[in-house]
Amino acid sequence: MTVLQNLKQKLSIQRRSLKVFLLIKTPKILLVFGLFWQTFIGVAGAQETIYRTEDIFHPVAAKNGMVSSQEELATRAGLEVLKEGGNAVDAAVTVGFTLAVTLPRAGNLGGGGFMLIHLDKTGETIAIDYREKAPLKATKNMFLDENGEVDRQKSMFSHLAVGVPGTVAGMAMVLEKYGTISLERALQPAIELAEKGFPVSQDFRRSLIFAKKRMQAYPASMEIFYKPDGEVYEVGEIFLQKDLAKSLKLIAKQGISAFYRGEIADKIVAEMQANGGLISKADLAAYKPVIRQPIKGNYRGYDIYSMPPPSSGGIHLVQMLNLLEKFSLRSLGHNTAQTLHLMTESMKLAYADRSKYLGDSDFVNVPISQLISKRYADILRRKINQNRATPSNKIAPGNPNIISESKETTHYSVIDKYGNAVANTYTLNFSYGTGITASGTGILLNNEMNDFVAKPGVPNAYGLIGGEFNAIQPQKRMLSSMTPTIVIKEDEPFLVTGSPGGSRIITTTLQLITNVIDHQMNIAQATNAFRVHHQWYPDRLQVENGLNGDTIRLLTDIGHEVVEVNAIGSTQSVMRIDGILYGASDPRRLGALTLGY
Numbered sequence: 001m002t003v004l005q006n007l008k009q010k011l012s013i014q015r016r017s018l019k020v021f022l023l024i025k026t027p028k029i030l031l032v033f034g035l036f037w038q039t040f041i042g043v044a045g046a047q048e049t050i051y052r053t054e055d056i057f058h059p060v061a062a063k064n065g066m067v068s069s070q071e072e073l074a075t076r077a078g079l080e081v082l083k084e085g086g087n088a089v090d091a092a093v094t095v096g097f098t099l100a101v102t103l104p105r106a107g108n109l110g111g112g113g114f115m116l117i118h119l120d121k122t123g124e125t126i127a128i129d130y131r132e133k134a135p136l137k138a139t140k141n142m143f144l145d146e147n148g149e150v151d152r153q154k155s156m157f158s159h160l161a162v163g164v165p166g167t168v169a170g171m172a173m174v175l176e177k178y179g180t181i182s183l184e185r186a187l188q189p190a191i192e193l194a195e196k197g198f199p200v201s202q203d204f205r206r207s208l209i210f211a212k213k214r215m216q217a218y219p220a221s222m223e224i225f226y227k228p229d230g231e232v233y234e235v236g237e238i239f240l241q242k243d244l245a246k247s248l249k250l251i252a253k254q255g256i257s258a259f260y261r262g263e264i265a266d267k268i269v270a271e272m273q274a275n276g277g278l279i280s281k282a283d284l285a286a287y288k289p290v291i292r293q294p295i296k297g298n299y300r301g302y303d304i305y306s307m308p309p310p311s312s313g314g315i316h317l318v319q320m321l322n323l324l325e326k327f328s329l330r331s332l333g334h335n336t337a338q339t340l341h342l343m344t345e346s347m348k349l350a351y352a353d354r355s356k357y358l359g360d361s362d363f364v365n366v367p368i369s370q371l372i373s374k375r376y377a378d379i380l381r382r383k384i385n386q387n388r389a390t391p392s393n394k395i396a397p398g399n400p401n402i403i404s405e406s407k408e409t410t411h412y413s414v415i416d417k418y419g420n421a422v423a424n425t426y427t428l429n430f431s432y433g434t435g436i437t438a439s440g441t442g443i444l445l446n447n448e449m450n451d452f453v454a455k456p457g458v459p460n461a462y463g464l465i466g467g468e469f470n471a472i473q474p475q476k477r478m479l480s481s482m483t484p485t486i487v488i489k490e491d492e493p494f495l496v497t498g499s500p501g502g503s504r505i506i507t508t509t510l511q512l513i514t515n516v517i518d519h520q521m522n523i524a525q526a527t528n529a530f531r532v533h534h535q536w537y538p539d540r541l542q543v544e545n546g547l548n549g550d551t552i553r554l555l556t557d558i559g560h561e562v563v564e565v566n567a568i569g570s571t572q573s574v575m576r577i578d579g580i581l582y583g584a585s586d587p588r589r590l591g592a593l594t595l596g597y
């Protein structure tokens with residue numbers, strides 16, 4: 001055989017074996033390629049979310065302005081301000097004060113929170129931190145008993161649990177800096193509703209039934225929230241708050257000094273001194289809200305703005321979106337086992353990092369830019385097994401430094417006709433906070449000190465594990481999960497959202513965003529869709545009652561311990577698409593309302 005013949009024969013054999021190889025392997029190659037395409041590439045970018053009249057759930061639609069809040073009277077009060085020509089900040093502050101009267105379990109003067117503001121004029125998005133602070137006399141081990149164990153009664157329901165409140169200072173500051181109406185005008189609906197009362201709703205009555213056990217220890221609270229014989233007000237009965245009306249009027253007249261230095265401050269301090277609390281006149285006088293740089297990320301071309309420390313919300317929202325961005329959630333399908341698996345694994349990694357790296361960045365060095373970097377997400381993503389749940393005990397906080405460099409809280413969202421937007425989440429921590437009313441003020445006090453780590457490694461009330469970064473120090477702000485968020489597209493607010501729900505706030509907000517951007521749901525569909533939550537520890541995937549049973553089985557098959565739970569979160573969202581506003585209140589809790597004009 002010549003050399004040429006030899007070569008031809010060899011090539012022919014190789015061609016034959018290639019043919020046989022392809023015949024056997026083609027389906028497998030196509031399958032692997034298909035899975036790769038579907039998982040990583042698929043529909044690369046999200047399309048414009050379209051509202052279809054054929055959809056099952058329908059948003060509220062309007063042209064000019066919109067308010068979405070947890071309580072009807074507060075939504076109406078905010079909308080009235082918008083109709084009068086006020087801007088989104090004016091409406092947001094009005095809603096904030098009104099909720100302190102009409103949704104007293106979470107709306108507050110005696111708590112704190114976070115507000116995100118987008119200003120159309122400058123294109124800026126600004127984060128306002130009015131989170132509570134630890135009093136000057138607070139100490140690291142103040143919630144440990146003589147055996148070194150955490151005393152939860154102390155950290156949750158005593159006068160020691162109260163952080164220095166920030167709401168009044170925060171609301172007044174944003175109104176002065178970015179609003180157009182007076183403090184008196186912003187307080188007017190709250191004053192009227194406290195003084196003249198409002199009919200008790202079913203939601204309010206239920207929350208009072210739940211809170212009675214806690215409030216029973218505090219006569220000043222019982223006098224306000226229950227009838228003289230201790231009975232709960234019936235639906236439709238008029239609920240008055242005379243002391244609160246007096247406090248609100250003092251603030252309207254004297255400004256925040258009434259709360260932080262004047263008559264109200266005196267009463268809060270007297271309440272503390274009589275009951276072993278720590279808040280002093282010096283604490284109140286020193287309280288200042290802070291303007292911070294928001295956390296900024298980008299997800300499939302949309303800019304995501306959210307809350308920086310002392311909230312963990314923005315960092316971990318962006319971190320999870322970064323992890324998910326390389327998976328095509330759209331083609332994997334909404335709430336399919338594969339999509340939920342990838343989301344769950346991302347949640348575990350983010351919450352593991354939260355346990356180690358998050359705290360008040362005025363006190364500890366939070367590696368913010370590393371945690372939200374795409375490069376760090378690329379490294380972390382390698383830890384995700386796409387076919388199997390990784391047990392939480394096999395996951396530890398990552399090392400971002402290798403890169404150089406509760407029916408309790410409440411959220412509301414506003415967009416005005418000028419193109420400004422506000423996302424605000426604030427709280428007393430638990431429903432009705434400590435249950436303590438500062439005598440003579442009508443003001444319920446928060447139990448936010450419980451959001452500090454009382455003892456590293458011991459889970460807090462939400463089951464979250466934290467470390468030294470979130471230890472108690474005087475004047476420090478306790479770590480939060482609140483995640484008020486504004487998504488910007490082509491320099492304009494596209495979606496304003498957020499939720500209550502303790503540790504589940506961040507994952508609730510995540511799902512709202514992926515429902516809109518990946519799954520192209522209208523905002524009502526995105527709100528109604530079933531939710532899930534995982535927070536690293538406990539190693540359990542919480543799924544809302546009603547999630548498809550087959551999906552749960554598939555998730556269990558790949559190693560997730562799935563538990564069915566009641567409703568997760570309560571988003572209040574507004575979107576703007578092609579100049580039209582669309583909004584939706586969450587049906588998970590009674591009484592919420594979105595209105596536009």
Ligand code: GLY
Nearest residue numbers: 429480481482502
């Ligand atoms: N108190 C709940 C939070 O701030 O996350």
